[in-house]
Amino acid sequence: MTQTSGSTAPSPGIARFLGLPAGARLGIVPVLAAILLAVIVLATIFASLLAPHDPLALSPLNRLKPPSAAFPLGTDAFGRDLLSRVLYGGQISLMIGLGAAAISVSIGLAIGLVAGFFRFADMVIMRVMDAFMAIPAVLLAVALVAIHGASVFSVIVAITFSEIPRVVRLVRSIVLSAREEPYVEAAIALGTRMPVILWRHLMPNTLAPLIVQATYICASAILIEAILSFLGLGIGTETPSWGNIMAEGRTYFLLKPSLIFWPGLLLSLCVLSINILGDTARDLLDPRMRKREV
Amino acid sequence: MSIRFKTASFEQAQDVLCIDKLSIELSTTEGARNVLDEVSLQIRRGETACLVGESGSGKSLTSLAVMGLLPAGVLKVTSGSIRLGDTDLLTRSKRELQAMRGSRMSMIFQEPMTALNPVMRVGDQILEVLKSHGGLSRGDMRRRVFAIMEQVHLPDVERVYRAFPHQLSGGQRQRIMIAMALILEPALLIADEPTTALDVTTQKQILSLISELQRQHGTAVLFITHDMGVVSEIADTVHVMRQGRIVETAPAAQLFESPRHDYTQALLRAVPSLQPRAPRPAEPRAPVLDVASLGKTYSSGGFLRKQSEKRAADAVTFQLRPGRTLGIVGESGSGKSTVARCVMRLIDPSDGSIRLGDTDITHLPPRQLRARREKIQIVFQDPYRSLNPRRKISSSLIEGPMNFGMSKDQALANATRLLEIVGLSADALDCYPHQFSGGQRQRIAIARAVAMEPDVIVADEAVSALDVSVQDQVLKLLETLQRDLGIAILFITHDLRVAAQICDDVIVMQHGRVVEHGTAQDVLVAPSHAYTRALIEAAPGRGWDFAACREISLTGAHA
Numbered sequence: 116m117t118q119t120s121g122s123t124a125p126s127p128g129i130a131r132f133l134g135l136p137a138g139a140r141l142g143i144v145p146v147l148a149a150i151l152l153a154v155i156v157l158a159t160i161f162a163s164l165l166a167p168h169d170p171l172a173l174s175p176l177n178r179l180k181p182p183s184a185a186f187p188l189g190t191d192a193f194g195r196d197l198l199s200r201v202l203y204g205g206q207i208s209l210m211i212g213l214g215a216a217a218i219s220v221s222i223g224l225a226i227g228l229v230a231g232f233f234r235f236a237d238m239v240i241m242r243v244m245d246a247f248m249a250i251p252a253v254l255l256a257v258a259l260v261a262i263h264g265a266s267v268f269s270v271i272v273a274i275t276f277s278e279i280p281r282v283v284r285l286v287r288s289i290v291l292s293a294r295e296e297p298y299v300e301a302a303i304a305l306g307t308r309m310p311v312i313l314w315r316h317l318m319p320n321t322l323a324p325l326i327v328q329a330t331y332i333c334a335s336a337i338l339i340e341a342i343l344s345f346l347g348l349g350i351g352t353e354t355p356s357w358g359n360i361m362a363e364g365r366t367y368f369l370l371k372p373s374l375i376f377w378p379g380l381l382l383s384l385c386v387l388s389i390n391i392l393g394d395t396a397r398d399l400l401d402p403r404m405r406k407r408e409v
Numbered sequence: 410m411s412i413r414f415k416t417a418s419f420e421q422a423q424d425v426l427c428i429d430k431l432s433i434e435l436s437t438t439e440g441a442r443n444v445l446d447e448v449s450l451q452i453r454r455g456e457t458a459c460l461v462g463e464s465g466s467g468k469s470l471t472s473l474a475v476m477g478l479l480p481a482g483v484l485k486v487t488s489g490s491i492r493l494g495d496t497d498l499l500t501r502s503k504r505e506l507q508a509m510r511g512s513r514m515s516m517i518f519q520e521p522m523t524a525l526n527p528v529m530r531v532g533d534q535i536l537e538v539l540k541s542h543g544g545l546s547r548g549d550m551r552r553r554v555f556a557i558m559e560q561v562h563l564p565d566v567e568r569v570y571r572a573f574p575h576q577l578s579g580g581q582r583q584r585i586m587i588a589m590a591l592i593l594e595p596a597l598l599i600a601d602e603p604t605t606a607l608d609v610t611t612q613k614q615i616l617s618l619i620s621e622l623q624r625q626h627g628t629a630v631l632f633i634t635h636d637m638g639v640v641s642e643i644a645d646t647v648h649v650m651r652q653g654r655i656v657e658t659a660p661a662a663q664l665f666e667s668p669r670h671d672y673t674q675a676l677l678r679a680v681p682s683l684q685p686r687a688p689r690p691a692e693p694r695a696p697v698l699d700v701a702s703l704g705k706t707y708s709s710g711g712f713l714r715k716q717s718e719k720r721a722a723d724a725v726t727f728q729l730r731p732g733r734t735l736g737i738v739g740e741s742g743s744g745k746s747t748v749a750r751c752v753m754r755l756i757d758p759s760d761g762s763i764r765l766g767d768t769d770i771t772h773l774p775p776r777q778l779r780a781r782r783e784k785i786q787i788v789f790q791d792p793y794r795s796l797n798p799r800r801k802i803s804s805s806l807i808e809g810p811m812n813f814g815m816s817k818d819q820a821l822a823n824a825t826r827l828l829e830i831v832g833l834s835a836d837a838l839d840c841y842p843h844q845f846s847g848g849q850r851q852r853i854a855i856a857r858a859v860a861m862e863p864d865v866i867v868a869d870e871a872v873s874a875l876d877v878s879v880q881d882q883v884l885k886l887l888e889t890l891q892r893d894l895g896i897a898i899l900f901i902t903h904d905l906r907v908a909a910q911i912c913d914d915v916i917v918m919q920h921g922r923v924v925e926h927g928t929a930q931d932v933l934v935a936p937s938h939a940y941t942r943a944l945i946e947a948a949p950g951r952g953w954d955f956a957a958c959r960e961i962s963l964t965g966a967h968a
Contacts, residue, residue: 297789298797298805300755301854305809305861306782319799 145395148388155385159205166199170355179371188377191360192367200355201378207267207356208337208382212389214271215336216329219278224321226279227286228313232294241287244280252277252339260348270349274336285328286321293320323396330393334386341382357382414662415457415645422453424492425596425629426475426514431489433470433479433653445470446653447489452597452629452646457620459640459661460633461676462650463876464847468633471650472599475631476516477506493597512542515590519602521582525574531585532558532570538589557588560625561618579741580611584618591622598623599631604639608740608903609947616643616949635876637680638906638950641665649673666958679877680955681884681906683948685929689733689913696728696764697864697897698752698785703761705747721747723921725761727914729865732891734898736912736929738905738944744921745901749869752899753787754778766864783813786858790870792850796842802828802853803838809861820860827856831886848879852886859890867899872907884911905948909933917941 158165167187174194182189188197230240256273263269293299294317302312337357343349344358345365352359357378364374433445445467452458460468473479475491477498491498493514498506510516518524526534532554539550558566561584574582583603590598600619604612620643623630634640640647644661649672657670668674703725708718722744729735737745751758754770762771765784773781786809789795796805806827807820815823825835831852842850851871858866868887872880888911890896902908908915908929915932917925917940925938936942945951954961 297791297795300753301787301789301795301857302797302808303755304753304782304785304787305857306779306812307808308779308812315800316797 142395145391148391148395151384152388152392155205155381155388156209159202159209162199162202162206166196166202168196168199170195170199170203171353172196179367182373189371189373191363191374197360197374197377200360201357201381204355204357204360204378205381205385207350207354208340208358209385211267211270211274211340211356212333212337214267215274215278216333218271219275219282219332220325220329222275223279223282224286224318224325227283227321228290228317230283231287231290232309232313232317237287240283244283247276248280250277253342256339256343257348260343265349265351267350267354270340270343271336273343274332274339278332278336282325282328282332285324289321289324290317293317327393327397330389330396334389334393337382337386337389414641414660414665415643416660416662417455417645419453419456419645422455424451425454425456425494426450426452426631427492428471428475429490429492431471431474431491432487433467433474434485434487435483436485443487444484444653445474448650448653448655449489450648450655450658452631454596454629455623455627456645457623457630457632457643458646458648459644460631460648460650461635461637461640463635463676463878465652466650467653468650469601470653472516472601472631472633475597475599476510476514477501477503508542511538511590511595512593513595514597514599515593515595516599516601517583517586517590517603519605521579521586521606522574524586525582527574529573530571531574531577531582532572535585535589535592538592542593553592554588557592558585560591560622561585561588563588578611579607580614583607583611583615587615587618587622591626591628594626594628596629597631598628599633601633602635603632605634605636609905609949610740610943612639612949613947619643636949637677637877637955638948641950641953641955649676665953665955668958675878677955677958679881680950681877681881681904681910682954682956683906683909683933683945683951684954684961685909685933686911686913688928688930692730692733694731696730697766698729698899699764700728700748700752701726701762701764703748703751703763704759705744705751705756706759720921722751722758725916725918725921725923727916727923727926729897729899731864731897732895733913734891734900734911736900736902736908736915737918738902738908738915739918740903740944742920743918745903745918746869747921748918749787749867749899749901753785753867755787779812783809783861784863785865785867786861786863787867787869788851788854788858788871790873792847792854792874793842795854796850796857798842800841801838802840802842805842805853806838806857806860809857813861823860824856827860828853830859830890831856832882846879848875848883851875851879851883855883855886855890859894859896862894863896865897865899867901869901870903871900873902873904880907887911905933905945917944 172195177186177190177194178192180186180190186196191197226240230237252273255276256270259269259273299312299316302316340349340356341358341361344356345362347362349358350356352363360378361375367374428448428450430447430449431445432443432447434441435444448471450458460471462468474486475498486499525531535554535557536550539545539553554570555566558569563569563581563584569577604615607615616639619630622628632643641661647659647661647664648655649657649670651672657664657668657673664673668677703722705722706718706720725748727735737748739745750756752763758771762769765781768781770778770781803821803824806824807817810820810823811817824838828835828837833849833852845853872883875883884907887898891898900908900911912929915927915929916923917932917938919940925932925936925941932941933945936945952961
């Protein structure tokens with residue numbers, strides 16, 4: 116961690132709960148990443164207020180226009196406003212990112228706690244997880260789209276399925292070491308019930324690494340959605356997402372590269388800042404940094 | 410056998426290490442604080458200087474400063490000087506210090522397993538020291554490695570040379586460390602608690618090895634320890650440290666016979682005596698804990714692999730009566746903790762039976778077992794890990810009683826009262842474990858156990874991680890609680906001194922079996938088994954009564 120003049124300290128309560136060292140400081144880069152991400156998220160949430168046009172409104176007279184006052188980023192092949200489409204498209208991309216992260220982390224946490232604590236469940240669960248891991252996310256998505264049609268739901272399910280085993284492995288490994296801690300054995304001796312021990316004494320140990328993992332899942336989900344849409348397997352073109360805006364723009368790439376450039380730029384910045392925040396969280400929560408606490 | 414302090418004179422010997430008014434500052438967010446305050450000491454050729462003090466007294470810091478290993482940025486030398494021979498160490502560059510480490514000064518640490526590289530053959534690790542310092546041929550280097558390995562009395566050096574650290578015992582690993590430290594014949598050897606992690610019998614061998622090599626090479630030894638017994642065995646000169654200062658420096662005999670400083674006296678008074686406590690009248694009531702031919706077998710391997718079995722406990726039988734303390738002593742791997750964990754049903758015994766009060770809990774299913782858990786509680790060794798770091802003290806203390814249906818208000822009131830009993834104020838309820846010292850945390854852990862109003866407390870090495878003065882207080886607390894509440898204590902320890910102070914009866918375990926069982930008086934004063942005798946003989950400083958500053962004439966003379 117660099118100590119710069121623009122550094123900020125996380126609030127003591129949160130820091131304590133996550134087991135952060137007292138006085139841990141953030142550098143300027145993570146702060147910038149957080150601000151950038153906040154701006155992108157807010158802009159997409161309030162797309163209906165910010166967008167100058169309806170993202171779906173066709174305007175044959177304004178096809179492939181360069182940027183102007185009326186169309187700040189220009190228009191696409193159907194005369195739709197690119198800025199409006201990118202803002203609305205962010206809604207879908209971010210929803211998939213956050214949705215996939217939230218669902219896979221919560222399901223993975225529950226399964227991982229059980230697998231880590233109960234030896235007999237461990238064998239069965241981990242073999243199933245190994246099987247899940249053998250299926251590539253993109254392949255699974257292709258299959259799901261073939262069965263259910265392209266939808267946000269299919270995409271989230273496909274991503275979630277491939278991420279759950281990773282979360283389970285992470286949680287399980289933490290629980291395996293934490294359950295040997297004397298305070299867990301003390302809780303057993305105090306007659307605390309197993310579900311309570313899992314929730315009260317073991318689950319908090321997994322939170323910090325899970326937060327880090329969640330940022331990576333979120334970033335990779337946004338990318339996978341873009342890949343799927345780009346391949347034409349994602350969400351239908353009637354709903355703009357960063358991926359399918361780029362997929363459509365591909366046809367006119369030589370004519371008008373900005374159709375790919377803008378959604379691509381936002382996508383990259385978004386994934387980059389999420390990854391930076393994840394790295395920062397990992398550094399802060401590193402046990403080697405925690406040891407320095409006196 | 411009477412104790413003999415070393416009495417060699419070093420008036421004529423030349424100074425090897427000379428620390429003069431060394432001060433070290435710790436810079437924290439709250440500002441700078443002196444952690445070492447004008448520390449001065451000399452060590453001469455062939456002398457063993459012991460640096461004693463409790464945790465946080467600055468003894469390890471002093472040694473790290475000498476080695477030039479202070480963590481940069483956080484700790485800073487503000488004044489003073491350190492001279493090794495004619496060299497002023499504080500003015501040397503990192504590279505120069507690097508070259509001096511190993512050749513002119515070297516260090517051995519407490520835990521040889523972590524100090525050695527786990528993926529490198531130990532012989533090659535010793536060879537590495539030679540490689541980085543001398544221009545010897547490979548054959549010569551190997552011969553020197555074998556020579557030093559023989560000097561530290563390693564068996565079958567050809568085989569040990571090729572072994573990895575995990576294949577050796579703790580004592581052998583420490584011998585390797587010593588070989589590495591001494592192969593270049595440095596003038597100064599710093600030993601930072603080198604025997605603390607070892608069993609007493611191994612400790613005795615390592616201590617005599619260090620003295621033997623010291624005589625051969627004339628090395629000056631700076632020996633850091635918290636154990637007064639060890640000090641009495643090896644020290645020529647003793648420096649007592651407290652809060653970053655040296656409060657007393659004296660030749661060993663003088664320090665033990667007539668300690669001058671109050672703190673030294675307090676430190677010596679806190680050393681538990683090997684003389685067992687006065688026996689209490691026999692307890693007529695029925696046992697609260699009745700363990701009969703308890704056994705535990707660990708098996709490894711399994712599916713498609715060869716099964717290997719290890720008998721961790723075998724035919725262990727004892728009874729514990731209300732208000733009494735039964736000690737289980739033994740070295741690491743003797744199975745004493747296995748017995749404790751079986752009794753707590755944290756692990757399931759393989760055979761035998763455990764009766765708690767009038768219930769046989771050996772194979773009790775989880776639900777019924779949970780209902781019986783309030784009758785038996787455990788206090789662990791490491792106070793830093795036995796409390797959940799994320800939960801307030803109040804939550805830890807009320808967890809148990811609330812499991813058994815007590816209301817939150819009542820449990821909190823109860824917890825407040827208990828904290829006072831264990832000597833902490835009610836403010837502690839709103840604090841987190843990291844805000845307390847090790848001793849205070851151990852008190853909280855004891856309060857948590859007592860909150861359940863158990864019949865039996867299992868204390869698994871409960872005072873082993875504590876400084877002697879704190880150890881003394883915690884033992885007194887356990888005794889008071891036992892007297893007032895009539896709790897029976899199953900006391901697991903490797904420390905015969907502690908066992909002598911608190912136990913009515915003692916079981917000695919070796920390799921999972923009970924080798925001797927009797928009253929503390931019988932076992933510790935007139936042991937019948939050879940292993941018990943070996944344990945007692947290995948206890949450092951056993952011929953000296955530290956509190957009374959005089960020799961002990963051992964009754965029941967077997968020695």
